[in-house]
Amino acid sequence: MGDGRSGGGGANRPAWLQQYDLVGKIGEGTYGLVFLARTSHRKCCIAIKKFKQSKEGDGVSPTAIREIMLLRETCHENVVKLVNVHINHVDMSLYLAFDYAEYDLYEIIRHHREKLSHSINQYTVKSLLWQLLNGLNYLHSNWIIHRDLKPSNILVMGDGEEHGVVKIADFGLARIYQAPLKPLYENGVVVTIWYRAPELLLGAKHYTSAVDMWAVGCIFAELLTLKPLFQGVEAKATPNPFQLDQLDKIFKVLGHPTPEKWPTLVNLPYWQNDQQHIQGHKYDSHGLHNFVTVPQKSPAYDLLSKMLEYDPRKRITAAQALEHEYFRMDPLPGRNALVPSQPGEKIVNYPARPVDTTADFEGTVAVQPSQPVSSGNAASGNIAAASVAPSRSMPRSMHVVGMQRMPNAGISGPSAAAETKRSKYGNAESWLSSTEEALLRKPNGGHTCLFEIA
Template sequence: MGDGRGGGSNRPAWLQQYELLLREINHENVVKLVNVHINHADMSLYLAFDYAEHDLYEVIRHHREKLNLSINQYTVKSLLWQLLNGLNYLHSNWIIHRDLKPSNILVMGEGEEHGIIKIADFGLARIYQAPLKPLSDNGVVVTIWYRAPELLLGAKHYTSAVDMWAVGCIFAELLTLKPLFQGVEAKATPNPFQVWAVALSYENTGLHTIVHLPQKGPAFDLLSRMLEYDPRKRITAAQALEHE
C-alpha cells in the first residue's frame, strides 16, 4: 500500500490523480481532504473531509420552508464573496469544479469557522490547460439547473466560465429562495440540446423583477455579468471579487 499521496501501486491512475488534486488544494473556502481509506477486500474507497454541519441548500430551504423569510442581504453578500474567493483560488490553479450547486457548498457550524462556507464535492473537477483539450469525453457535467448555455448547446471546448454561470444561478437562488432555471435532463437522446422546462424566461420577463433587485444597482449588474450568455464575455471570479 502507498503512503497516501497517490503513489501506491494498488491505486488506479484516476484515483491517484484525483487524490493528488484534492491533497494539493489548500484554501479557507475549499473543503480540505483529511485522509483516504481503501478497503482492499472490495476496493471501496472512503474520503475523509472537513466536517460541516450544513450546506447551502439546507440554508436556502430553511429560509423558504421554515422561516418564510428572505436571507439577509449582508449574509447573501458574505456567502457570495466566500464562494467567489474559493472559486478564484481553484481557477487560479487551473481547476474547474464543473458541478457547483447549493448542496455542494458546505456551511460550517459552531466553532472557530462558524459561518465560513467551503466548496466541496470534486467528483467532476478537472485540471484544465491553455489551449484547452476537449473535455466532452468526460461526460455530462454540471447539474442541469446550473448548467451554462454553452454546455446545453453541446460545446466540446469550454472554460472556467461554466462555473461562473453556476455561481450566477446560485446568487439568484440566494435572493429568491428558489432555483432560477429548472430544467429536465434529456436522457433518451444523444442530442446535446436539453428539454429545458424554464419557468422563468428572464429575457422576456426581466431578470431584475425576478430577483427583486434595482436594475441599475451594483448587485443586479454583478448578477447579469455572471449570467452573460457568451462565455467569453462572462465575468471571471477574480473580476467579480473586485466588483462594487
C-alpha cells in the same frame, strides 16, 4: 464504531476504520456515499466519502483518484480540506475523510423558504457569495475547473473557529484545464442541469471556467429568491448535453440569444442542428429583474447579470467579481456568514444537514432512528439545529480592497501553475495510471492509508 456495535464488523474491521465512531449517512451521489463519523482521539466530526465499488477488474475509480489528486494540491480556507485517504483492497472501496461542515446552501435556502418564509439577510447572502467566489478564484487561478457547483456542494462550517466559513466541496467532476487544452466534451455531461451554462447545453466542444461562473450566478439568484432561477426538467433518455426544456427556461428569463451578442453561438452544434426548436422559437425577454428581488439599477443586479452573460468570453470572472462594487458597499462581507450583521438582529438557528443513522459503511442497517446530528454540544434530543449561541461576536468585515489572498504555493500565476503541474505529473492520465498501479500492488485483504494530512 470501535466497539463493533455501530456499523457491524467490530474486531474484523481494519485498524483505520476502528478510529472512527460512525454516526450515519449524510449524502449519496453518483459515485458513492458520504458518512458522518467522530474521531476517537480528537472527538471531532469527520465526513467520510466512500466511493462505490469498482467493477470487477477495473481497479480504483479514476474519478476518485482525480479527486484525490486535485485536493492534495489545494490549500485554501474556502475549499474543503481532505484529511485522510484509505483503501480497502478486499472490495477495492476507497474512503476519503474530510473536515465536517454542519450546513450547506441547499439546506439554508430551504430553511428560509419552508420554515421562516422570509429572505436571507443581505449580509449573509453577500458573505456566502464572497467566500464562494474567493475559493473559486483560487481554483481558477490554479487552472482547476469545478464543473459541479450547486447549493448542496457549497458547505458552511458550524461550531468552532471556522463558524460561518464557506467550503467548496465535491470535486468528483473537477479537472485541470491548462493548455494544451483537450476537448472537454469527451468527459461527458457535467454540471447539474439547473446550473448548467448555455454553452454546455448547446454542445460546446471547448469550454472554460466560465461554466463555473454561470453556476455561481444561478446560486446567487437562488440565495436572493429562495428558489432555482432556471428549473428545467431533465430528459434522462438522451446521452448528449442538449436539454430543450432547460434552454427554454433560460430563454424565457434572459431572452433569446443572438449571434450579435454571442458571436460564437453559430458554431455550437445544437444551435446549428435544432433550428425548429432553438432558432425558430423566438422569446420575448421579460427581463431578469422580473425574476429576482433586487432593483434593476442596483450593484447586486449588475453583478448577477454579468454572471449570467450568454457569451462565456464576456461573462465576469471570479477575480473580477471579487472587485465588484457590490462587495464594497455596506454591509461588507464577513468571514462568518452566519452571525447577525448588526446589533439586535435576530439569530437564525439553521438545521444541520440531515443524518440517516440507519446505514453504516458496509450497507447493513443499525437500530437507531434517522435524525439530524450536530458536532456541537447541543443537548440530546435537540441537536438538529447546531445552535448558534447568542453570545457570538459580530462579524469581522472582509477588507475587499487589497485583501491578502491565499498563496498559490509559490506559483506566480496561471501559466506558472500549469507549468508546475505538468512538470510534476506529466499529465493527469499518467498520474492516475501510476497511482492506481501502485495501489493494486498491495496484497489482497490489505487496508491501506494512502496518506494522512492532519
